Amino acid sequence: MFMASKRTTGAKRKRKTYHHGDLRQAMIEGALKLVAEHGPDGVSVREAARRAGVSPGAPFRHFADKSELMAAVASDGMQRLLASMMQATTEAGDDPADRLRAMGVAFVRFAVAHPSHFRVMHVPELSMGALRDAARSSRAQMKSLVEEGQRQGTLVDCDPEIATLASYALVYGVARMFVDGLFSAQGVRDSRAEAVTTAIVDLFGRGLRKPG
Amino acid sequence: MFMASKRTTGAKRKRKTYHHGDLRQAMIEGALKLVAEHGPDGVSVREAARRAGVSPGAPFRHFADKSELMAAVASDGMQRLLASMMQATTEAGDDPADRLRAMGVAFVRFAVAHPSHFRVMHVPELSMGALRDAARSSRAQMKSLVEEGQRQGTLVDCDPEIATLASYALVYGVARMFVDGLFSAQGVRDSRAEAVTTAIVDLFGRGLRKPG
DNA sequence: ACCTGAACACCGTTCAAGT
């Protein structure tokens, strides 16, 4: 493992200052790059430190341990995800069904654009309080959109709990299939992500929408 | 990491024979147990060897390297998954829509019952030829069920490619949510898996079924 | 306040030697 880093690739770039400046951020970015290269368990604190040009012990001034570094990556990703879902729903207008759809599409778009972030965010061993709270709050938002749609009569009159979970699951499944390489294994390239996502969401959207 | 194994837990169980007997299988089971305890990157060949009561080098007579051990776990899981989906579709009768539904429910049931298998099977860094082929073949089976349903007029007349991907994504999403702890984070326990799954599948099934 | 560098106990992997 890590045979690739035989002092050729990320050789210690010298810095002129004794202090790094923003080692915390550099470690987060380094970890993300290593996830992209080798997956979550290919992340090495030492290797990220090497690429940042610091000694092996330096990162531990910023993170208590490796899992805290990963948690920082996850939390960074969650902030970006929430921001882009927020923007998408705002731009989507007033209809709750439209807003729900926009949220879902934004979710998948994020996963395709930031698969390493996405993967780290969803490693169960790492997801602690803050992350779970954020996820719960966006599910709460989904649920209120579902209920509003039902009140307005645009969404079918089923258990809103189930409708919310179902919507989440569909969108999570599409995102995960891109991230886990199941789409590309079947010839669906990332460039078709947007089109495939909207087609899928609209197809099953028929199941959610009130007939007539 | 692995502070828990301070010679207390899995202390070397002596065997009476010099040869283990079935080290290969023991390593697969040990790896699965470690995935359950610490996630996929908590798997250690040495620790699994220790628990099997063999020396650190022994496993390498059976697996070229760690990733080949993980691949064996994945392939073991895939066989079980295919078997139980096969059985479920057979028991489901003749209607393609019913068979499709049964396949999906069996998929989720497998994920909930064997989350460690499921996780290893879907680590993109590990999924090689045989696994991907198996996945592709079961998607092909799904697609032919969709097309048959459309011919018989029970399924809505949309792009069968999309309908297949959509069905896969929904079911993959539900499975993943259980495995990744997203359901339990929202108070949905594994014991409700069966009921929640069928409710979700039936809700979106409305989107797939032909109106009238 | 932040970083270095040596130290420690791990891990993956190899290989001569044992059974």
Place this chain on the structure above:
DNA sequence: ACCTGAACACCGTTCAAGT
């Protein structure tokens, strides 16, 4: 044919010492 045990180069983490 399969396993042992020592070896090697890694990794996470700690900590005195440096800037």
